[in-house]
Amino acid sequence: MTHQHLLNCSNKLDLDPRFECSICLEYLKDPVLTSCGHKFCTSCIHTWMNVKQKNYCPIDEIILNKEDIFVDNYTRREILENNLTCPYKQCMQQLSIPDYETHVSSCYLKYSKSSAEDTTDSVVDTSYIKSPLHERNRQKLTVTVFPNIHKMQESSSHENFVCKFHAVGCSEVFKSKALLEKHYDLKTKFHLDLLFNQYCSNGILSSTQKNDSRLDPSRRNSAVMSGEDHLREVVQAEVHGSQNEENKSRLSGHTNGSQELKESLVHNTTSNANNSNGTAQSPFAKNQKQIEAYLMKNKAEESKLWDPSKNTDGKDSQKSACTSCADNSGLLKLLYERLVLLEQNRLELEIKVNKLESNLKEVGNVEDNISLKLCNGVYFWRLDNFRVKLQEMNQTNRYFYSACFYSSCYGYRFCTRVNISREDNQYLSLFIHLVQGEHDDILSWPFLGRIKFTALNTTPEMSLQDEVQSDRNFDSFKRPVNFFLNKKAFGFNNFIRVSDILDPGSGFLMEDDTLVIRTQVIEQSATFYATV
Amino acid sequence: MANIAAQRIKREFKEVIKSEEVAKCAIKLELIDDNYSELKGEIAGPPDTPYEGGNFVLEIKVPETYPFNPPKVKFLTKIWHPNISSVTGAICLDILKDQWAAAMTLRTVLLSLQALMAAAEPDDPQDAVVAKQYKENPEMFNSTARHWTNVYAGGPNKNPDFDQKIQRLTDMGVMSHDARVALSTYNWELERATEAIFT
Incomplete structure (x- = not known):
């Protein structure tokens, strides 16, 4: 076993020495403070004092009694408040120190291709040794020895699924559609953030993105697409639309896109209402109505702003560019609301499924009862x-x-x-x-x-x-x-x-x-x- | 092995690897088995001592109760030192016994051993023969220790006189190590060493 291997094995974070127990060398769990000013985990110092009845501090050997050890809640709070970011790119999770190691060892991005490649590249990098945060196992180590072979295998045996948010900065690539779907589910907020950033920077685009920007309109309207997928497609179209640099076409593209998005929102919400089979709970319905009202209002406002007759002189178009910015954030707000709505809908359906399941069980019982009833004595x-x-x-x-x-x-x-x-x-x-x-x-x-x-x-x-x-x-x-x-x-x-x-x-x-x-x-x- | 021991060794290992002593090649640590219970340490002989230039290998066994009990450490490289057995490599050092503290680490142990090599404690000896020589004939002790360092730890200082005497004994069919032990014990007096071996 080599040093390198051991370093690779470790997903331990480099702790602030203030939070480290000098007995177990991990973060302080239930910290205590001794009268000589040293901090330990409760269990560590007590184990130490019980082994061979050693009654001195392991650091400076000052005699300690049980009453010289105090619970250190201040340090406990400090540890909990100290947030770290997951080392895998794009995960962006903020973690408290106690959660850190569990998360890092199970972070799903660990196995995704892009981060695996990141780590592959950094093996030879000495800066990596200074911060050995990435957990890797032996398998990965052997992979790093032949990085080219590894890549070749990957490209030949797997079809790659690129994240649809590629255009706005998500560089994830997945080996299966299922993983991609999971990625969508887990990273919704991240994607929306990316979209938002893109909006804020207001469409600085690369030449490649220009060409494939517009999606086939028929596909956008396709009824086969699931609600969420549909939304994504539309959002993406929206992004590309805003990226077109020609002033006029950009603006008109934008209106088209947002118009369509709103339509789809209305469409989806109403279809949801139909789906919910009359059992929809009142807050949900109310929410829907609010959103519809909001949409209607927005539409009205927009039609005022985008009145072509007023849109002739330069000053006006500048003004509308600004309003488009404001509108975008409104749009994002809508997206968030839509997200909440979908989540709620999902939960409702889940409850319904559970209910149906229990009903099914009951039916089974009833069947038994019937045979007991009709046994004719x-x-x-x-x-x-x-x-x-x-x-x-x-x-x-x-x-x-x-x-x-x-x-x-x-x-x-x-x-x-x-x-x-x-x-x-x-x-x-x-x-x-x-x-x-x-x-x-x-x-x-x-x-x-x-x-x-x-x-x-x-x-x-x-x-x-x-x-x-x-x-x-x-x-x-x-x-x-x-x-x-x-x-x-x-x-x-x-x-x-x-x-x-x-x-x-x-x-x-x-x-x-x-x-x-x-x-x-x-x-x-x-x-x-x-x-x- | 208990989880806490393995966890700690993992972390300590990292600490040693990143330490400046490793950068200066003063200490080194290697894993022997996969469950972190056995390690190999290496320390460089401290400068301005008879051990200078030598490289001393240590066997480190980590008990399950680590860090509440000290690791078991002994020299695998033969060494001529009052506190280290010239036969078994066992070490007499308080921190490896009753003065162990849980806040100590493998790195501090290795550094303490290095310090022990630089400053022997002849009044608390592990090897009485060596301790006696250390106290009564420091000159002889130094050259003997330097010779051992040269032979076993790859030290640079050859002693042609000593080598010749050993050669005389090996010519008589004595194993070179046995010859070296006998000669070292009797202050390199060939007659007495021969006598001790053959009686």
Whole structure:
């Protein structure tokens, strides 16, 4: 391993010594100040003092006690307020010292071609050694040894996607469209800043930019383009328009461009309104109206300013050039607003999608419910992992309840329960509970009818079946009013021997250790009120 | 290795690389393994000492508890010095033991070692033989140390007298290093050295 390599590995920043802990040599985390005037991270100085009970300052060996160490919030604030700029070109992020290293090591520009090239070039540069801020890994180091090969490979195997804001100073090139899209998403502010700068410098242009400046108008109006793309295209056209130097054509080009932009804004906002399907929230709609109003006002103003009859003498045209400048900043303001609008729209859609997703889930639940409702009183309860459940029942006296099912479409609602019999723990009890249902109010109470319990067996003749007739005098068949389910159950305390179920030859357990219990509820006829 | 130790070594490494001592070729630091636990140090013999012109290689092992415990440092280059074992290269220096402080760095360690070479502490010796010679016969000590520097650390000062005596012993089948140790121990008296080797 060489020195060079180690330097390359490091994405550590050169800290102001004031903010450096002389124990860990990193920035001071939870700084403390000693009575002898030295600063350390809290954890560092405490670890130091705990190792072999060293009770002296690591710098000047003055004896320190716990009470000689003070929390240094002043330095903590200073550290937080000290902002650094990400070393990758065009990232321009302002970072506090604690965020710096995490950001730099994950800055997406690290892998973008242009910054990679920047670093490639600077390897031989000794100034780089003085500020080794760029994180590089071994791979990149080997790349730097053969920079030409690296470049050749890149150009031959990849189509390059140039940022559309190239003309105003964004020199990013991407290997895939996805990366380019990501770049657009992340760098919107940066691009707008570039645009703004371009506007402020008021169109000093290179000869190459002149030629490709105007975009095909049909493409500009293309409805296929997504809202944001469309906006970008138009903005770019706008930029190029303002770059035309011929006075008259520049001005007219400019008006065309801005006119179109505004139209597209109006178009987009209205289409958004349509898209939002009537659910759009009022602030959003209000915002839209404001913008439209603003646009209308601007248009009116503009038509006043750009009245051709007044635009004949030189003085007037000068004046209009100035107003165009002011108009540009207004335009940028509009763009910002548009951005906020789109962001809001996106958020709304996101919320909507989430809502739909939860709805979908609910629908799934409803489907389950329907099958329980339309089972016509026959319910198959699959007790899977029966041995595990049995163990639990034995150890904790747990009751297992089935899902709730209806005796008929508008009938009574029941659920079944199993547990180890309280009378004889060799037996499994099987009960049925009445549960509050949707139609309890139209049903006659108490429930009258028969209930059939069957523990299914792989050999049908061996299935264990028991049947009971409901009894008017039993509380178990009364309507559950105060609780979700009628606490009094009805059924068999000693329904089936546990050993019978577990006996591998008995056939009560299905292949995957599942016991299936069929419950059939047969309502007596004329259970409904006479009015029905 | 504990993260803090590795992190610190990384930073210290940078510090050493950028330091002016490196620029003056007084100290040097190299990594041996990828996890920053083992390094190779090099220090130039300080001027106006018998070690002048020599280049001394050090083995530096960084414990996991670094910087709360000192790094383990020893000389790989053979050296004739009261505080450094002529056999193992072990160093007797307080800051590498109980006087270590967490604010010290590899750079300060290397510089301290350089200072130790310039100013030996014969009253706290690592090598009693050398210390005795240092105290009783400083002239002899200086020329012996200079000879060792010449042989092992690439120092410029040859001593034909010493070389001849070693040659006499190697002719008898003695390894040159063993011969040098025996002769150095007995103040380059050939008879006594021979006696010590062959008895």
